[in-house]
Amino acid sequence: MEITNNSVIQKSYKKLSIQVSLNGLSFCCRDTLSGQLISFEKIDFSNFPKIFTIENSLWKSMLDFSDLTKSYDEIVVLHENNLSTFVPKPLFDEEYKGSYLQYNTKVFETDYFAVDEMGKHEMVNVYVPYVNINNYLIDQFGSFEYQHFSSILVSKLLDLSKNDEGQNMFVHVASSHFEIIVIQNQKLLLYNSFEYQIAEDFLYYLLFTAEQLHLNPESMKLFILGECSENDALYQKAYQYVRNTSLLDVSELQKTNSFSTQENRTHFILLNT
Template sequence: MQKKTIKTTLEKSNHHKLSIQFTLDGFSFCITNLDSQETIHFCAYTFPKTLETPEKLVAHFETIFQEDNHLQEDFKEILVIHQNSLATLVPNKLFREEHLKDYLDFNIKTLKTDFFAFDNIDQLAAKNVYVPFVNVNNYLFQNFGEFEYQHSTTAFIKKLLQTTSAPGKTMFVDVWKDQISVVVLEDKKVLFSNSFSFTSKEDFIYYLLFTAEQLELNTNEFPLFFTGDILEETEIYKITYQYIRNVDFLRSKNPIFMNSSFSNHTHFILLG
């Protein structure tokens, strides 16, 4: 397991917020001083390989939780973010809470044992329906009590709307291992949002070009900003630049990156 940390001076306080993001590839968390709104600690754990089940994720986290003193605080607020591809957006006018499973069944295969949840995204007049890691939620509730949780797509969209201004049609792509979350904005309006799995660079560029074609975006003109696990020297970046000319990273202004070896477009959902 790989651990990367941005260390800062961290004093015990009851005015700290814990934000923690889970995937089957690992998890990362940051601690924020609620008085100053400053990010005062960040840590990312990456597993050697993708875990097969959420149950194994809980087992790994339980071990780390007992060893990492930064997770032992009495936090004022806690936000848990579930990152997976088991989500879909539903307009408010079509939404019925008793049909959560039906919405997801249009796009993915769900199980009888799955638990379904939804987030309100007021800016879209829509709900994000998804399958959270319920085992993770149960473990955290046992150790922290009540907390807020949401899907990574919800967090990504809200963070983009808070921190960016896109007067023209602009594509934002958050990359994590073999998944991407694609959002297209225009004047603070979400035109498109979806997640895709990829196994090759050809898969990767196909989904970006497919999205561009659906929205009639000129690949020589529209801006595309990457966040997450991607660098200029990676093959997926290189092939993107072959087909889409206006490519850049969405760089965070969070001061914590000044003390870090992390690129400032990474971990956007937590640190953007």
């Protein structure tokens, strides 16, 4: 959904982007004329009372941060969960979109399935959005666009892989889960999400994925982004077993804001909306 009824006089020339999960949210406000970020915040729902529902947490977030209640020309909401799958466009049938998810997650007849069209990459992302979060935000904003966070992640990594014929693995790290993306010739070979607790969990899934795709840890390239730095145990484990391990270059993204290099890697998805 889009806001389309603003006149030129009413325009704020500002865009609000929100990335939300069951554990928290982060948001940024951008000046659409200059392209520069105006503000950025990250909110951890665990800091709220344990009795809070997700709606209570959203209410408290809006109460605490006035930027979430201002007027915007455009609002984008990114749903962060592991209930998604990518489907080549020629194989996609709108009438059976729920069936594509049944192989990697448990789905129910009552689930609502959404689709992100990724036209230039000739595929779609089928996912289950947080309907209760959407309903709450509709009451607050009136209308907005929403996507799955992996649509932004994969699309941007595909763009960055232009003119690279090698099989490259990208790992996006969050606090309790990470996503593995393997790309060759600007084509998505694999996308999957894994939960982890310790660095050994992380290493196991990383090497197992490489083995399944016949990627050689001695020659493959591994790029890490998200909540991970060179000093983290996850990076150290990966670097120990995968020779060509490095942090993703975010120098182009950094030109649009005043954040550090690591902050641009950590919030790569949100800052690319």
